[in-house]
Amino acid sequence: MKTFSFAYAQPVPVSVLSAGVTPQQNIPDHIDPRTHLSGNWGGIRNWLLAQGIDIRISDTNEFWSNPVGGAQASSNYIGSAAVEMVTDLHTLTGLPLGTFDISAMEIRGRPFSNTPLYVFNQTSNIEADDNGRLYELWYSQKFMGERLAFRIGKLDLGHDFMVSSVGLNFLNASFSWPIMPDNDLYDQGPVSPVATPAIRLRYTLSPHWNFLFAAADDNPVGGPFINAKDPWNQNRDPGGTRFSFRTGALFFGEVQYRRTLYGRQGTYKLGGYFDTGRFPDQSDLRKNHKTNWAVYAIADQTLQHFGRITELDAFIRGNWTADTDRNQIVYAADAGLSLKGPFGRAGDMAGFGAGLGAASPYLAQADRRSGLPMQGTEYHLELTYQIPITPWFMLQPDIQGIISPSGGVLDNKGQHVHDEAIFGLHSSVTF
16 A cells, blocks of 8 residues: 555645625616626527526636646646526515525636646636536525525535635635635535535524524535546536435534724634544554634734725635644645725726745654655745736736645656746636
8 A cells, every 4th residue: 555645645625615606685676788798698698687587697717827836837728608597586586585596607728736746736716627617506595684595505615614804805716715624624614515415504694793594415426535547536426416315424513703993894703613424544544533613813804994895805824634644734824915096097906925835843753754844834925916807808917826736745757846837827718
């Protein structure tokens, strides 16, 4: 048997978040044709909205170049098209029903963050294996004067848990779905494109307080935790139609507090997850450990308003677990600033973010026994700028830096993976 540090620690599995689908419960009253490339479809869209049906179509394309560092210089293309239909069943039928949502995605291009970059988390939050697949499929209903809402079906829990609204402005996946669950949970966590069977509850106590809870399957594709041939396990279920309940249950809980102080809005979150499944030991593949857990805290805060359209926002997030024997990443942190409306341009956004992920000391010990560099801490930086060319077309040039990829590893040729400079161009179209 190969040693653990070679079979698992060196080619690092990563995950994916959000291929353009961002489900919303509220269906608009009408379509503004200026915000959609395909317009109002000759009035068909407004007619569908009147029946309670909202069809959303988007397409995302990205070009990435890594001229410096990594295992080798490379240039890459990835893209994703997403289609979502949200149906207000009360409007459609007249019965006291809730909302039904179904979405699918078509992913293209070749993943490049495992190799040649060898990073803990992927450079792009749309990077995935190229498949056409079902994404989410759920039903939602509200009770108690809309204070209690439940959602059941095939869910992407990354829309609700561990998310920073400011962090979503960045392209590196670590700012959307953190490094810890990405590396420490089955299938890199219950996020796009691998949604999971789950039920999610949200209770709104007041305008200031929200409480969230979710119970889900922890391994929706039913694959092994470590899969050297398919690290993301996405190709075990290329169509997204498998519903597996083989390993364990995954529970999320989160408390959210919102407060406006001196005209500046802030949202603060405290949460954690608990998994009943089994996880391989970081130093010995022959051993498994029952259960896993982690806690996290997030703050999104408006810092200052500059005139009518310019606003400076910030976020900070931390993740931690004491189960260092079964988790590749034992603590992580990220933070960032975003400036809305720079240079007086409404709709533009400039952002700078930084973060880190620290490998388990058990993994470092296994590396040392195998004669490999001991994995430590990876650091990632990002500078980005969003430009709305039209109301339906957005461009986002991006620069990223990775210091000590995967905490210091060797590539498949036994060469040291150098610090990386990565340049990207993201575009998104709303049809």
